[in-house]
Amino acid sequence: MHHEPSLFARLARRISLVLGIGAALLVSAAWYYAETAADKAYDRLLVGAALQMAESLSVENGALSARLPTSAFELLGLAERDRIFYRVIDTNGKTVTGYDDLQSPVSPDGARDGLSISEGTYKGEAVRIVRATRVLADPSVTGHAYVIVAQTNEARSALTRELTLRATILVLIMSLLAFVGAMLAIRYALQPVERLGAAVRRRDPHDLTPVSVDVPRELDPFVSSINHFMGRLNERVDLLQRFIADAAHQIRTPLTALSAQIDLLGHDKLDKAGRQHFERVQQRTGELARLTNQLLSHAMVIHRADSIQLEPISLVDVARRAYRAAIPITVDPDIVISFEAPDDRPFVLGDAVSLREAIVNVIDNALRHGTDQRLEVRVRSDAIDAYVEVEDDGPGIPPEGWEKATQRFATSKSHEGSSGLGFAIAQEVVNAHGGTLGFKARDEKSFTVVLTLPLYKGSAT
Amino acid sequence: MPMKTMRILLVEDTHDVGEAIAKRFEAIGHAVDWETNGRDAAEIIDFTEYALIILDVMLPGMDGFEILKRLRKSGNSVPVLVLTARSEIEDRVGALDLGADDYLVKPFDFRELEARARVLIRRRTGGEATNLIKCGDIAIDRGARSVHVGKREVQLKRRELTLLEVMAARPGRVFSKDELLDQIFGFDEAANANAIELYVGRLRKKLEGAQARIVTVRGLGYQLVAGDAP
Numbered sequence: 131m132h133h134e135p136s137l138f139a140r141l142a143r144r145i146s147l148v149l150g151i152g153a154a155l156l157v158s159a160a161w162y163y164a165e166t167a168a169d170k171a172y173d174r175l176l177v178g179a180a181l182q183m184a185e186s187l188s189v190e191n192g193a194l195s196a197r198l199p200t201s202a203f204e205l206l207g208l209a210e211r212d213r214i215f216y217r218v219i220d221t222n223g224k225t226v227t228g229y230d231d232l233q234s235p236v237s238p239d240g241a242r243d244g245l246s247i248s249e250g251t252y253k254g255e256a257v258r259i260v261r262a263t264r265v266l267a268d269p270s271v272t273g274h275a276y277v278i279v280a281q282t283n284e285a286r287s288a289l290t291r292e293l294t295l296r297a298t299i300l301v302l303i304m305s306l307l308a309f310v311g312a313m314l315a316i317r318y319a320l321q322p323v324e325r326l327g328a329a330v331r332r333r334d335p336h337d338l339t340p341v342s343v344d345v346p347r348e349l350d351p352f353v354s355s356i357n358h359f360m361g362r363l364n365e366r367v368d369l370l371q372r373f374i375a376d377a378a379h380q381i382r383t384p385l386t387a388l389s390a391q392i393d394l395l396g397h398d399k400l401d402k403a404g405r406q407h408f409e410r411v412q413q414r415t416g417e418l419a420r421l422t423n424q425l426l427s428h429a430m431v432i433h434r435a436d437s438i439q440l441e442p443i444s445l446v447d448v449a450r451r452a453y454r455a456a457i458p459i460t461v462d463p464d465i466v467i468s469f470e471a472p473d474d475r476p477f478v479l480g481d482a483v484s485l486r487e488a489i490v491n492v493i494d495n496a497l498r499h500g501t502d503q504r505l506e507v508r509v510r511s512d513a514i515d516a517y518v519e520v521e522d523d524g525p526g527i528p529p530e531g532w533e534k535a536t537q538r539f540a541t542s543k544s545h546e547g548s549s550g551l552g553f554a555i556a557q558e559v560v561n562a563h564g565g566t567l568g569f570k571a572r573d574e575k576s577f578t579v580v581l582t583l584p585l586y587k588g589s590a591t
Numbered sequence: 592m593p594m595k596t597m598r599i600l601l602v603e604d605t606h607d608v609g610e611a612i613a614k615r616f617e618a619i620g621h622a623v624d625w626e627t628n629g630r631d632a633a634e635i636i637d638f639t640e641y642a643l644i645i646l647d648v649m650l651p652g653m654d655g656f657e658i659l660k661r662l663r664k665s666g667n668s669v670p671v672l673v674l675t676a677r678s679e680i681e682d683r684v685g686a687l688d689l690g691a692d693d694y695l696v697k698p699f700d701f702r703e704l705e706a707r708a709r710v711l712i713r714r715r716t717g718g719e720a721t722n723l724i725k726c727g728d729i730a731i732d733r734g735a736r737s738v739h740v741g742k743r744e745v746q747l748k749r750r751e752l753t754l755l756e757v758m759a760a761r762p763g764r765v766f767s768k769d770e771l772l773d774q775i776f777g778f779d780e781a782a783n784a785n786a787i788e789l790y791v792g793r794l795r796k797k798l799e800g801a802q803a804r805i806v807t808v809r810g811l812g813y814q815l816v817a818g819d820a821p
């Protein structure tokens with residue numbers, strides 16, 4: 131069967147995806163803000179230095195002189211590992227001091243306010259370039275003089291990295307917390323599903339009553355369809371059982387009439403061969419009758435297992451009644467049949483009618499297929515369980531056949547025909563009572579069927 | 592115990608079944624009144640005395656349970672054997688609660704029906720013996736017709752039980768075979784001393800494990816000894 135991924139995995143996968151995308155977006159934003167902040171901070175230094183330099187320009191002897199202030203370099207020195215390039219240009223466009231080839235990518239006309247900041251490259255390195263303008267109105271020197279200062283980007287990149295890293299760590303921690311929290315929440319939210327599953331799994335296969343587990347509203351449709359299905363199944367099973375019961379009942383009347391006719395026929399008037407056939411017919415009719423009764427009995431115990439409330443009953447009383455009912459008066463007089471009960475009366479929680487039926491069937495089986503000279507029915511109990519044992523001195527069932535014996539219509543080798551439903555009925559009943567049906571072969575001359583039932587510990591009435 | 596002619600009422604609406612039952616009981620010398628309608632049967636019971644009523648449950652007119660209920664209400668204690676074809680086993684239990692003395696589920700074995708009817712008739716004519724006879728660890732409850740060896744209840748046939756009753760009534764006394772023969776079979780049943788040996792043999796086997804036992808006194812007969820003396 132192809133398995134859909136579990137709900138947990140599906141939810142976990144989607145939540146991880148959302149958290150991942152969210153974290154990536156947050157980290158990108160953090161990086162963007164960090165870069166902006168670093169640029170702002172270092173640009174201020176750069177601009178300050180450039181302005182100081184521009185301010186220090188003066189005209190001496192009709193020429194522009196640049197006596198650059200140390201404070202400007204100190205300011206720039208705050209970015210320790212960065213290199214500084216500068217150039218002072220006079221009103222004629224000639225370099226007064228600094229690097230001749232340092233240019234600002236922004237044309238001087240575009241920045242009339244006198245200050246421009248831009249990115250650029252110088253000597254193969256990415257730099258930040260600031261140009262400050264000084265307007266000179268000296269009689270000898272008139273026009274715009276410029277100071278261009280460039281600084282490499284190391285410090286600001288370092289700051290950007292550091293800020294981004296810290297933000298990333300925070301984002302990761304938050305994402306992790308969110309993930310763990312979400313997983314716990316999913317697990318918690320899915321618990322009702324597991325509970326429902328377990329409740330359905332734990333169910334007795336015969337229990338077709340509606341599921342009554344408290345589930346969240348979202349699971350209601352699921353539960354009600356389970357219950358709806360169970361209801362339909364239950365109806366089918368009921369119908370089937372009623373059909374079996376009706377059919378068996380319908381068979382009973384003609385069957386009784388048939389055995390009546392056989393009885394009327396009488397075997398005195400027949401010759402030897404005819405008598406043999408007659409006995410065969412009689413025997414087969416008996417088998418048919420027994421099977422019909424077992425079919426009914428089986429349908430009945432299954433029906434009762436679902437519908438009857440168990441109550442404390444005395445196992446000895448039930449077993450004694452079963453013993454009396456199961457042993458026909460016409461039984462072979464040479465068979466020693468006995469019933470043994472303990473002095474204390476063990477109680478079990480059960481349905482007396484079904485239990486009686488189970489015991490009757492086991493005794494009946496023993497009488498028909500087991501007993502040679504001896505049949506013993508015993509009730510006993512220990513601290514935990516109560517037992518009904520039916521022991522006979524017949525050939526028994528070999529251990530390899532024990533499992534098969536409780537199946538419906540399992541045939542035994544030693545006999546023609548099948549042992550029918552006897553053990554199947556008994557097993558059905560004891561299982562419904564939380565007990566087991568077992569076999570015990572003590573020696574060659576003893577075979578025991580044991581019905582084990584849990585002892586009722588409450589106060590017996 | 593010779594079988595006297597008894598009057599039996601059979602209420603059964605299935606013709607074949609009724610005919611077979613009637614023939615069987617007539618063959619062993621009883622008089623059988625056979626009714627097929629429940630209401631008619633209920634009327635007949637009111638003014639006729641029977642030794643046994645064999646009653647089907649599903650009947651036209653009035654069902655078997657209703658008849659049984661009316662019968663017991665009026666204080667009639669005639670033994671009733673209920674025949675049921677109803678699928679519910681509760682019916683069988685219900686029948687006993689309503690005062691039936693025994694029941695058989697259809698389809699049944701006709702020999703079993705005859706044997707059970709015999710027990711019911713005998714129980715009635717034999718009186719209500721409720722006394723308990725004890726001999727060593729053997730206890731005989733004549734009312735319940737059950738025998739206990741220690742804690743073990745042993746199933747005995749009618750004649751085995753009679754034999755044991757006779758001997759247990761006077762433990763230690765030696766009973767001759769002829770004496771036992773008379774007690775157990777009555778006078779008009781043909782049986783010989785071998786039959787007594789057969790029954791004693793079976794009884795010994797069934798009482799195995801008891802301290803009390805049947806001792807053969809050579810040339811004289813049998814006695815029941817209670818204790819563990821050799």
